[in-house]
Amino acid sequence: MTADERQARLAAFMTERFGVEADPWPDGGPIVPVEQHVALAAALQAELGYTLYVYCVASHWPDETPKGGDLIPEHYEVATGLRSVGAGSHVAMWRVSVPVGAGVPTLADLFAGADWQEREQYDLVGVVFDDHPDLRRLMLPEEWVGHPLRKDYAIETGHLPWR
Amino acid sequence: MAVKANIDSGRWGDPYLDLSTYTADADLMELNMGPQHPSTHGVFRVVLWLDGETIVKAVPHPGYLHRGVEKLCEKLTYVQITPIVDKNDYVAPMLNEQAVNMAVEQLMGIEVPRRARWLRTLLAELQRVASHLLWLGTFGIDLGGALGGGTSLFMYCFRERELIMDLFEGLTGSRFHYNTHTVGGNRHDVPAGWAEQVKQVLTFIERHIDEYVAVLDHPIFEQRTMNVGVIDAELALGLGLTGPVLRASGVDHDLRRDAPYHAYDEIDFKVPIAHGGDCYARYEVRVAEMRESIRMARDLIDGLPEGPLVGARPIKTPVQVKIKSGQAYVALETPRGELGTYVIAGGDNRNASPYRFKIRPPSLHSVSALPWVLPGHQVSDVVAILGSLDPIMGEVDR
Amino acid sequence: MAVDDPGRSYSHPLFDTLERFPGLDLATTTADKLLNWGARNSLWIFPMATSCCGIEFMASAASRVDFDRMGSFTRATPRQADVMVVAGTITVKMAPRVKRLWDQMPEPKWCVAMGSCAISGDFYRDIYSVIPGIDTVIPVDVYVPGCPPNPEALMAGLLVLQEKIALKTAGLKTVPAGRPETAKMISPRIKRVGHPDRMPEIDAAQCAQAMSLDLTEPPDLLAAFTAAQAAAKAAREAAEAAAADAAAADEKGGEA
Ligand code: SF4
Numbered sequence: 128m129t130a131d132e133r134q135a136r137l138a139a140f141m142t143e144r145f146g147v148e149a150d151p152w153p154d155g156g157p158i159v160p161v162e163q164h165v166a167l168a169a170a171l172q173a174e175l176g177y178t179l180y181v182y183c184v185a186s187h188w189p190d191e192t193p194k195g196g197d198l199i200p201e202h203y204e205v206a207t208g209l210r211s212v213g214a215g216s217h218v219a220m221w222r223v224s225v226p227v228g229a230g231v232p233t234l235a236d237l238f239a240g241a242d243w244q245e246r247e248q249y250d251l252v253g254v255v256f257d258d259h260p261d262l263r264r265l266m267l268p269e270e271w272v273g274h275p276l277r278k279d280y281a282i283e284t285g286h287l288p289w290r
Numbered sequence: 291m292a293v294k295a296n297i298d299s300g301r302w303g304d305p306y307l308d309l310s311t312y313t314a315d316a317d318l319m320e321l322n323m324g325p326q327h328p329s330t331h332g333v334f335r336v337v338l339w340l341d342g343e344t345i346v347k348a349v350p351h352p353g354y355l356h357r358g359v360e361k362l363c364e365k366l367t368y369v370q371i372t373p374i375v376d377k378n379d380y381v382a383p384m385l386n387e388q389a390v391n392m393a394v395e396q397l398m399g400i401e402v403p404r405r406a407r408w409l410r411t412l413l414a415e416l417q418r419v420a421s422h423l424l425w426l427g428t429f430g431i432d433l434g435g436a437l438g439g440g441t442s443l444f445m446y447c448f449r450e451r452e453l454i455m456d457l458f459e460g461l462t463g464s465r466f467h468y469n470t471h472t473v474g475g476n477r478h479d480v481p482a483g484w485a486e487q488v489k490q491v492l493t494f495i496e497r498h499i500d501e502y503v504a505v506l507d508h509p510i511f512e513q514r515t516m517n518v519g520v521i522d523a524e525l526a527l528g529l530g531l532t533g534p535v536l537r538a539s540g541v542d543h544d545l546r547r548d549a550p551y552h553a554y555d556e557i558d559f560k561v562p563i564a565h566g567g568d569c570y571a572r573y574e575v576r577v578a579e580m581r582e583s584i585r586m587a588r589d590l591i592d593g594l595p596e597g598p599l600v601g602a603r604p605i606k607t608p609v610q611v612k613i614k615s616g617q618a619y620v621a622l623e624t625p626r627g628e629l630g631t632y633v634i635a636g637g638d639n640r641n642a643s644p645y646r647f648k649i650r651p652p653s654l655h656s657v658s659a660l661p662w663v664l665p666g667h668q669v670s671d672v673v674a675i676l677g678s679l680d681p682i683m684g685e686v687d688r
Numbered sequence: 689m690a691v692d693d694p695g696r697s698y699s700h701p702l703f704d705t706l707e708r709f710p711g712l713d714l715a716t717t718t719a720d721k722l723l724n725w726g727a728r729n730s731l732w733i734f735p736m737a738t739s740c741c742g743i744e745f746m747a748s749a750a751s752r753v754d755f756d757r758m759g760s761f762t763r764a765t766p767r768q769a770d771v772m773v774v775a776g777t778i779t780v781k782m783a784p785r786v787k788r789l790w791d792q793m794p795e796p797k798w799c800v801a802m803g804s805c806a807i808s809g810d811f812y813r814d815i816y817s818v819i820p821g822i823d824t825v826i827p828v829d830v831y832v833p834g835c836p837p838n839p840e841a842l843m844a845g846l847l848v849l850q851e852k853i854a855l856k857t858a859g860l861k862t863v864p865a866g867r868p869e870t871a872k873m874i875s876p877r878i879k880r881v882g883h884p885d886r887m888p889e890i891d892a893a894q895c896a897q898a899m900s901l902d903l904t905e906p907p908d909l910l911a912a913f914t915a916a917q918a919a920a921k922a923a924r925e926a927a928e929a930a931a932a933d934a935a936a937a938d939e940k941g942g943e944a
Contacts, residue, residue, distance in 0.1 A: 130549060154616045154617040154618065155616075155617030155618075155619070155634070178527045178528070179527045179530060179532070179536075179543070180527070180528060180529065180530035180655075181530060181619075181621075181628070181630065181650065182619065182630055182632060182648070182650040184632045184634075184646070184648045186634055186645070186646040206617070206632070208619060208630075210628075212527065212541055212542075212543040212548075213542060213543055213548060214547075214548055215548065215549075216543065216545060216548035216549045217549070218619060218621070220619060235293065236292075236293055236294060237292060237293065237528075238293070238528045238529075238530070239293050239302075239525060239528040239529045239658075239662060240528060240529040240530030240531075240655055240658060242305075242658065243654060243655070243658040244530075244654075247654075251360070260306050261305070261306060264353075265352060265353060266352065266353035266356040266687060266688075266817075267353060267356060267781070267817065268353075268780070268781050275358060275361055275816050275817075276360060276361055276646075280361075280816075281816075282358070282361055282362070282365065282814055282815060282816060283814040283815070283816065284816040285816075285877060286780050286816065286817075287878075287890075287893070288878065288889075288890045288893040288894050288897070289780045289783045289784075289819050289824075289825070289878075289894070290780060290816075290818065290819045290820060290824075290876075290877065290878065325782060325785055326736070326785060326789060327764075332737075332738060332739065332742065333738045333739075333782055353779075353781055354738070354779060354781050354782045354785075355738055355739055355776075355777060355779060355782070356779055356781065356817050357777055357779065357812045357815060357817065357818055358812065358815035358816055358817050358818065361815065361816070362811070362812070362815060374811065377739070377740055380739060380740035380743055381743065424743070427750075428746075444750065445750055445751045446751075448746070448747060448750030448751050448752070449750075449751045449752065451747075452747065452750075452751070452752045455747075465744070465836075465838060466740070466743070466744075466836070467740070467835060467836070683738075683739065684739045684740060
């Protein structure tokens with residue numbers, strides 16, 4: 128199966144099973160309700176053969192009022208990607224969006240690799256992953272204050288007595 | 291769920307083992323390894339809990355080289371990012387550059403000229419050979435005692451690696467951290483006589499690979515690597531392991547063939563795999579890959595097409611690279627596996643730099659295999675297993 | 689550029705032994721020379737190789753450049769080494785370990801900062817997790833610039849270090865050669881070791897954290913730091929103003 132066929136099958140699957148608007152396919156994948164995050168990953172792994180865990184990318188979006196629009200409140204967006212192995216390898220990607228303070232359910236029960244990726248995103252961006260088996264900071268020291276990849280974190284923040 | 295069942299059945303080690311409920315046969319001992327340890331390939335720390343000599347739990351602590359690259363890239367223009375990402379996987383900087391430039395090219399919809407695509411492929415394959423040579427040399431040190439002195443293999447491998455560094459220096463002017471790729475093409479064209487030099491170097495290296503294999507064809511080496519650190523295919527996939535580590539577990543997957551980019555769909559090559567899943571299988575795959583890369587590099591230098599290195603509308607200033615909005619994930623196959631770049635463009639009204647820039651490092655996933663694999667092994671195996679995974683800390687921590 | 693720190697000790701236990709024998713004190717100057725000759729021609733290196741520069745460090749140890757030729761040799765433990773080569777970026781998480789390893793090295797010891805990361809933090813210098821130059825933590829004898837420096841450059845750096853040790857033995861002062869303007873431009877927030885404005889509290893806190901490896905921030909350090917910085921700035925401004933006044937008075941005097 129080529130990558131294009133897989134893409135078409137994925138879009139149809141998402142629309143049918145999860146009622147997600149996937150046509151035209153948005154950049155970075157469609158936004159999926161957070162309650163369906165784990166179910167979608169499990170279905171892709173078990174039924175469509177997306178068995179290789181690829182990435183988890185969280186991004187922080189502060190309050191924003193687009194020109195002539197309504198206020199978009201502060202939120203996190205978590206993008207996930209799974210890959211099918213072998214010929215015509217293809218990445219299934221989707222995103223979930225959660226307000227600050229709410230958690231995203233973890234995929235660590237399905238994919239062992241989600242453990243560290245999610246810890247990293249928690250450490251650097253500050254998204255909390257519910258039911259994560261071991262949610263600690265990964266990169267920064269345990270007692271670090273703040274999450275550097277948030278937009279309100281100054282890049283040159285000091286850390287006495289070392290910098 | 292699958293993960294939990296495999297831990298409970300004892301197929302995989304348990305990273306979440308609760309030591310307060312564990313009853314040890316001998317004394318339970320906590321052993322700290324790193325962050326400054328000659329065999330950790332940089333600054334990496336792992337805390338081991340030992341029952342006698344056997345590891346029952348391993349907790350790795352990365353982050354001793356966390357340089358905030360992703361935050362830094364949010365402040366830079368797309369063109370300025372290239373030299374920064376060089377420093378992530380500093381054993382294969384060429385491929386880092388290619389990854390970020392491919393992502394930007396995809397977001398902007400730029401075609402790369404055919405000659406640049408071939409040159410990129412050639413550089414990627416040369417870099418793969420150099421990287422695997424460095425790995426083989428350091429693996430020789432890691433398993434030191436087994437090889438009669440340890441550093442001999444390292445010296446041999448570096449002799450050959452220096453030759454490839456010379457080639458890159460001739461092309462780009464720098465031994466590493468090349469900054470030779472740019473959005474839409476390549477900066478440096480092949481100098482006169484370079485192609486001949488490449489062919490000579492390739493012949494030289496190819497001849498010497500047989501020597502390394504002969505050195506390592508040794509019962510002690512086999513005992514220290516065979517059936518040590520076995521990663522089965524299911525664990526490898528779930529962990530997101532890619533590259534030689536995944537192929538050593540018997541999964542036939544290579545982005546160069548399965549999701550071709552550059553000129554990989556125009557040339558012929560085989561993807562070596564092995565089935566043991568242990569340290570020896572990883573060694574086999576890497577050596578076979580080196581030979582295959584040399585063969586590919588020869589084809590590539592022979593068939594290097596004529597033409598321009600940058601597109602019809604070359605990018606001259608950083609300001610010309612502007613992306614209104616969009617998200618892209620672009621991946622390529624480095625010597626360590628799938629290196630992905632996830633770029634979110636747009637956002638807070640600055641089109642010349644990314645809103646969020648994330649690198650999906652293959653080494654992070656390799657290292658995260660340790661707590662699953664180490665339990666049940668002896669302390670001396672830690673060095674062999676960590677070495678065989680070939681992590682680069684600059685990439686793990688970024 | 690070499691930093692000369694008057695507080696550094698170059699003593700050796702063997703000197704003390706020699707001095708205990710009567711009549712041998714005449715020979716000590718010669719013995720001193722002999723020992724330092726030995727020290728500078730067998731600089732055993734402890735590689736603090738954290739990142740990319742570490743690969744170039746490996747290349748210098750490997751077959752082509754091979755600093756074994758000058759008697760330099762890599763030791764993986766600080767207790768057997770004379771020179772710490774800091775090759776690579778040092779982060780906030782790593783710095784206490786570097787400090788601790790440095791403290792574990794026996795005197796006499798020297799430090800070489802290899803690469804712009806170790807010198808000034810390179811382009812990571814503003815980042816929250818990177819320390820802007822290893823000389824805000826430990827004293828540095830020789831700086832080897834480059835990103836990364838070639839193996840040959842590291843060799844040159846080691847030769848400069850040998851020269852420096854020789855000068856020191858001969859009782860000569862090594863003169864820092866550098867461009868003060870540049871140094872001022874990239875001056876880090878925490879002053880370098882040996883800088884007159886460096887706060888003693890910083891030294892104490894760094895030592896304490898390195899020895900305990902307890903990384904929790906001492907609570908009142910920030911306030912003391914800010915106050916001391918303000919005081920230093922005020923003092924500097926006052927001195928500058930006084931100098932300007934004096935110059936003006938001179939001028940007036942000259943006119944009159
Ligand atoms: S100076 Fe350059 S090469 Fe050296 S560690 Fe820093 S970034 Fe890497």
